[in-house]
Amino acid sequence: xxxxxxxxxxxxxxxxxxxxxxxxxxxxxxxxxxxxxxxxxxxxxxxxxxxxxxxxxxxxxxxxxxxxxxxxxxxxxxxxxxxxxxxxxxxxxxxxxxxxxxxxxxxxxxxxxxxxxxxxxxxxxxxxxxxxxxxxxxxxxxxxxxxxxxxxxxxxxxxxxxxxxxxxxxxxxxxxxxxxxxxxxxxxxxxxxxxxxxxxxxxxxxxxxxxxxxxxxxxxxxxxxxxxxxxxxxxxxxxxxxxxxxxxxxxxxxxxxxxxxxxxxxxxxxxxxxxxxxxxxxxxxxxxxxxxxxxxxxxxxxxxxxxxxxxxxxxxxxxxxxxxxxxxxxxxxxxxxxxxxxxxxxxxxxxxxxxxxxxxxxxxxxxxxxxxxxxxxxxxxxxxxxxxxxxxxxxxxxxxxxxxxxxxxxxxxxxxxxxxxxxxxxxxxxxxxxxxxxxxxxxxxxxxxxxxxxxxxxxxxxxxxxxxxxxxxxxxxxxxxxxxxxxxxxxxxxxxxxxxxxxxxxxxxxxxxxxxxxxxxxxxxxxxxxxxxxxxxxxxxxxxxxxxxxxxxxxxxxxxxxxxxxxxxxxxxxxxxxxxxxxxxxxxxxxxxxxxxxxxxxxxxxxxxxxxxx
RNA sequence: GGCUCCGUAGCUUAAUGGAUAGAGCAUCUGACUACGGAUCAGAAGGUUAGAGGUUCGAGUCCUCUCGGAGUCACCA
Numbered sequence: 001x002x003x004x005x006x007x008x009x010x011x012x013x014x015x016x017x018x019x020x021x022x023x024x025x026x027x028x029x030x031x032x033x034x035x036x037x038x039x040x041x042x043x044x045x046x047x048x049x050x051x052x053x054x055x056x057x058x059x060x061x062x063x064x065x066x067x068x069x070x071x072x073x074x075x076x077x078x079x080x081x082x083x084x085x086x087x088x089x090x091x092x093x094x095x096x097x098x099x100x101x102x103x104x105x106x107x108x109x110x111x112x113x114x115x116x117x118x119x120x121x122x123x124x125x126x127x128x129x130x131x132x133x134x135x136x137x138x139x140x141x142x143x144x145x146x147x148x149x150x151x152x153x154x155x156x157x158x159x160x161x162x163x164x165x166x167x168x169x170x171x172x173x174x175x176x177x178x179x180x181x182x183x184x185x186x187x188x189x190x191x192x193x194x195x196x197x198x199x200x201x202x203x204x205x206x207x208x209x210x211x212x213x214x215x216x217x218x219x220x221x222x223x224x225x226x227x228x229x230x231x232x233x234x235x236x237x238x239x240x241x242x243x244x245x246x247x248x249x250x251x252x253x254x255x256x257x258x259x260x261x262x263x264x265x266x267x268x269x270x271x272x273x274x275x276x277x278x279x280x281x282x283x284x285x286x287x288x289x290x291x292x293x294x295x296x297x298x299x300x301x302x303x304x305x306x307x308x309x310x311x312x313x314x315x316x317x318x319x320x321x322x323x324x325x326x327x328x329x330x331x332x333x334x335x336x337x338x339x340x341x342x343x344x345x346x347x348x349x350x351x352x353x354x355x356x357x358x359x360x361x362x363x364x365x366x367x368x369x370x371x372x373x374x375x376x377x378x379x380x381x382x383x384x385x386x387x388x389x390x391x392x393x394x395x396x397x398x399x400x401x402x403x404x405x406x407x408x409x410x411x412x413x414x415x416x417x418x419x420x421x422x423x424x425x426x427x428x429x430x431x432x433x434x435x436x437x438x439x440x441x442x443x444x445x446x447x448x449x450x451x452x453x454x455x456x457x458x459x460x461x462x463x464x465x466x467x468x469x470x471x472x473x474x475x476x477x478x479x480x481x482x483x484x485x486x487x488x489x490x491x492x493x494x495x496x497x498x499x500x501x502x503x504x505x506x507x508x509x510x511x512x513x514x515x516x517x518x519x520x521x522x523x524x525x526x527x528x529x530x531x532x533x534x535x536x537x538x539x540x541x542x543x544x545x546x547x548x549x550x551x552x553x554x555x556x557x558x559x560x561x562x563x564x565x566x567x568x569x570x571x572x573x574x575x576x577x578x579x580x581x582x583x584x585x586x587x588x589x590x591x592x593x594x595x596x597x598x599x600x601x602x603x604x605x606x607x608x609x610x611x612x613x614x
Numbered sequence: 615g616g617c618u619c620c621g622u623a624g625c626u627u628a629a630u631g632g633a634u635a636g637a638g639c640a641u642c643u644g645a646c647u648a649c650g651g652a653u654c655a656g657a658a659g660g661u662u663a664g665a666g667g668u669u670c671g672a673g674u675c676c677u678c679u680c681g682g683a684g685u686c687a688c689c690a
Contacts, residue, residue: 035633045632047670057670083670084633125690165690242689301690328688337617338686345688352690381618382685408619408683445650460652472627475619477683484626484639488652491627491638498652505650546630558628558637565637572645572654592649614652 002097004074004089004538005031005042012044015067020053020060033535036528039079040086041535044068047083057083094534095521095587101537101594108540108601113152117401118367119145121375122159122288122295126280127167128196130287132410132417132425132480133377139470139607140407141375142293143553146605148373151548156367160299160359163277169258171195172272173251174202184279190428192283195276203420206251210237210244218248290431292462292607297366299359305350307358311394312344320393331390338386356387357394364398371401373551378406378475405551408477410469425482434461437486438494446613459611461486463493463603470606471557491561493608496599499564500610502571503596509577510589523587529570533591536563540598544605553606560602567595 006026013026030048034040046061053060058080065078065085076090101107121141124134145155175182175198184191213219214237227236245252261269288294312329315321321331321343329344343354350358363372374384384404392399409416417424438461439453447453468485472478488494510517526534540559547555576592579585600610 030630030632032630032632038633043633047632050670082633162690167690326688330688342688347688349688351688355690377684378619379684380690383690385618406619411683413625441652443650443652468626476627477620479626481626481639487639489639490652492652494652495638498650502650502653509649542630554628561637562628568653569655571649575649577649613650 002093002100004093004097005542007074008042008044008068008072008087011068011072012064015064015071016049016052019063019067020049022049022052024049024052033539034086036532038081038084038086039088041089041531042087044085044087046085050083061085091524091526094526094531095523097534097538098587098590098594099521101597102590108544108598109150110152110541110545112154115153115371116156116367116369117148117153117371117373118156118158118363118369119148119373119375120158120160121145122293123162123376124159124284125162125167126195126277127171127199129190129192129280129283130427132427132430135291135427135430135465136407136410136469136478137375137377138288138291138293139466140405140474140553142291142607143470143556143605144373144375144405144551146607147544147548147551147553147556150544150605153371156297156369157295158297158299158363159295160301160304162301164262164273164302164305166255166259167199168273168276169255169262170202171199172269172276173254173258174198174205175276176272177254178205184282190283190286191279192281192287193426193428195279195283202251206245206249209249209251210241213244213248287427287431290428290458290462292609299363301355304359304362305355307362308350308354308356309344309358311357311361312354315343315390315394318394320390331393333386333389336389338382338389341386341390343390353383353387353390356383357390360387360391360398360402361396364396369401370398371403372398373403373405375405375407378408380404381406403551405474407474410478410480413479413481425480430465430482430485431462433482434465434486437461438464438488441488442614456611456614459609460488460494460497460614463497463608464488465493466606466608467493467496467557470553471561473554474552493603494614496560496564496603497608497610497614499567499571500596500599500603501612501614503567503592503599504612506576506589506592507596515586515589517586517589519583520586520590523581523583525584527574529566529574530588530591533563533566533570533595536566537594537598540602543602547605556602556605560599560606563595563599563602567592567599 008031009029010026012029013024016022016024030045032043032045034043044064046057046064050057050060061080061083065080065087068075068087069078074089074093075087077088079086119141122134122138124130141157145157149155178201179198184194187194222240223233223236231239258269262273312321315331316323316329321329323329326346328342328346330340330342332340334340341353342351343357345351360372363369376384381404388399388402388404391402411417412423412425414423435457439457442453442457447456464486469478471491543555543559547553574588576588577585579588603610
């Protein structure tokens, strides 16, 4: 594949060297697409050379332009406006470029580089079904994995499943007390929702127990003695809830007992735990399948929660950690702008970060990845800063390749989602809703069989949902408007799919009418719309590289939209089948085909599939 | 209070330090006996939160201020 842009950059650097006698790094030469209102395809920014050349910007641009026109065969003409050097690329180049794209099934992707990266995403708790927040996480993790793969990495996709602890014990206690004997089958309910319902039931009953307790003499005594002057009764009991659950609650006692039995490997408890988690996993599998994602390796917290002790020993030996009189182990990160942090309790048990230290090391031993990406919401920014800093100080071999892909929380127009207020948007509900709406919108020109219609509706609905979420830069918190997320018009996934469907429809006609497109290379008279599309196609590999470098799929999402938009306009303004000449027709068909390939490839990086008709 | 992230049109958002800040939604007006109208074109909508600074050039980089969010547990 020809490398036009790097060639131009190098040629400019050589020109500057020869004309003005100054060395410049060719990678730093800036070449942009020429805005539509000027003639030209690419523009060289010459301002950085003005000082070096000691000449006026226009003069510098003129000289470099003349040099390029002379030395670079692809540069057909140039013009200079207000210090910008606009280059026109030869038609011949563009025609060859188009053929090269069509002959490269991997266009835009880089060859494998033999380097391994791990991406962790999703990582749910097992006490309730997946929700909208997980969806953003999963889409980011998945498309990031695809992007890294596209730039050559060998990617290992993992999640750590938080399958132990208080949360799942609540569901277990709840089911034993109020649901024993019932199963997802008997209740005709998706199995992860079955477990989630018992969790919700537990919380409801626990709340009732707390409210009853609040009116007892004992509770009123606590209120009187522990309330801060600034608190009213309601605020006090809100803040006191956790403490109450751990000290006075009957249900709380049952949960703690369950947790202790689990830790003691009590057979009945383990069996129940496995049963409940099994329900949840079956449900998750369905949701993951609907979302079109999968993992290469699952880690379970029940296997990893005790890890990290050896790393603590190492840290003590290396004097990265220190022990206090009570026996607890700490790390002092104050010189890096963080605080002191416990890594091992006085009783020798792990804390959260200890697990993560141990898990990181275990993963490195498992796969030897030089990079590890954690897709976790930005609530945990501080945690990951600290985690990475510690691993760096321990001189773990993978420490330089750690990255926290932090993303903003998903909020509703009404504010943050809250379990207690029942405003959490369930993943499965959302998926079936977008499918339903997409099914309603299918045209009579689309599929004829019901199975095909359902499949297309799935693709279109998921495209709407996924695109709505992935187009926003990860760092930004996002407002999820359910109505807009199922929109099929405007800057949406279905809009991009529709451009692909149009192209597909052209290709089918080419097939049907046995049109020979070989004469595309004889086309002359490229118009502005065609060139704009070619420039965009040429930009694709760079977009992937940038998106991967920045762990930012939204760049690809916006690129695909722009390309689709340009194509829709092209379709509207220019006759493809009824083109002026057979060469023009062949060329436009080939150009359309290339755009279809790029769109399909780009959307695939976002986890979005293209329908053949819709 | 310390640290981190965010602030662009009524709403949702885009813009490797480059030319007149670009879209979509909503509003209004147009375009199919034409390759698929889930489309296209046009109108209207902006002091890029504010003030300084660096630069030939700043939405973008630096400083301060204001507003919002998160975090600062021997929870996970």
